Amino acid sequence: MDDIKSFEAEAGISSSSKSRDTVGLDDRMEELLDLLIEGPSQLSVVAILDSIGLDKTAFAGEAYNSSYVKHYFDCHAWIREPYPYEADQILDIIIKFLMPSSRLSEIEDKNYEMKKIILHEYLMTKQYLIVLDDVWSTDVLDVIREILPDNQNGSRVLITLTQIEMVTSFQFENGENIRLDFVPTGGPLRVTYQGWPFLILYHGSISLEENIEEVLDTPLGIVGFTCCKLPFCLKLCFLYLSVFPAHLEISTRQLYQLWIAEGFIPDNSEATAENYLEQLIKGGFVEAKKRKAAGTINTCSIRSRCHPVLLAVPYMVEFISSCFMDPEVFVVLLSRNPPL
Known part of the structure; x- marks a missing residue:
């Protein structure tokens, strides 16, 4: 905590000016903020690994929105899944989030290499933070590493990893790859991915392999596990989303009226x-698609990783019934494709 206090003094942040999400930091959040702010000068990645009971998206979001991060980094961007794997598309997304809107029109017609040069020049004197939520493949990491400049000024990439198996691509200092039977202990794992420094946060006392087995053994996977922990009012609102087709952009005005009509809003x-919708978004269940100028949500959609849960749970618990759907079919499908 001393590191955070010293940073606070340097940045001129008084205790009264702290945002709510930085008051009463627990040990895990303090550790994450220290890695983001006090880590090496080299561009490095801080990865939050899936563990039972941890909402990675909310955990990363709390750090991202903290006053410490906002004051320390000159610019920051939160990029949600699904990610395109083409380098030019990812580059366009990063430029859109990081660079001033006034410059976007002059950049959009440039080719890939020129866009990358422009981005590098813009970030040359800036400390930046980019968050990638729900990274499923190392392909995204390969592209990000190529796109982002390393200005040796403490810039960071924060990612949340859903596929635990991805860590087998990372190496310890002795060059050995991480094994799934490894039991992480004693703070963050300091590893590399093709020479790129990674700091992995894993809050668990069992091996990575056992963690995977426990998640898969739960009938609904980690998304269902997190859903079960929602307050009752939010649980009802979330399960009701099963009436909407996957990938539909939902009008929030219509959604609010339906929730009210069903008696979900006290x-x-x-x-x-x-x-309620904002809380579901913060929890990683729903994605805000369009917002009005004032910041209110205009449309939203269901996160892709939540589709299997919404496909099965409402019918399993008889929250919704349909003569065209057999709950047992969904249980079988879910057991074959558990959502992680």
């Missing part, structure tokens, strides 16, 4: 319904 207020 005070029948659209403001309360919007608050």
Whole structure:
């Protein structure tokens, strides 16, 4: 905590100016912030690895929105899945998030190499933080490493890893790859991926392999596990999303009215319904697609990793019934393709 206090003093942040999400830091959040702010000058990656009971998206979001991060990094971007694997598309996304909107029109017609040069020049004197939520493949890491400049100024990439098996591509200092029977202990794992320094946070006391088995042994996987921990009012609102087709861009005004009509909103207020939706977004269940100028959500969609849960759970618990759907079919499908 001393590191954070010293940074606070240097940045001129008083205790009264702290945002709510930085008050009463627990040990895990303190550790994550230290890795982001106090780590090496080299561009490095901090990875949050899936572990039972940890909502990676919310955990990363709390750090991303903290006053420490906002004051330390000159620019930052949160990029959600699904990611395109083509380098030019990922580059366009990063430019859109990091660079001033006034410059986008002059960049859009440039070729890939020129865009990369422009981005490098813009970031040359800036400390930046890029968050990639729900990384499923090392292909994304390969592209990110090629695109981002290393200005030796403490810039960071923060990622959340859903596929634990990905860590087998990482090496310890002795050159050995991480094995799934490895039991992480004693703080973050300091490893490399093709020479790129990684710091992996894993809050578990069992091996990586056992973690995978425990997640798969739960009927609904990690998304279902997290869903079960939602407050009752949010659980109802989330399960109701099963009435919408996958990948549909949902009108929030229509959604709020439906929630109210079903009796899910205690005070029948659209403001309360919007608050519930914001909590589902923060928890990683729903994605905000379009927002109005004032910041209110205009449309939203279901996160792809939540589709299997919404496909099965409402029918298993008889939350929704249909003469065209057999709950046993969904249980079989879910057991074959558990959502991680």
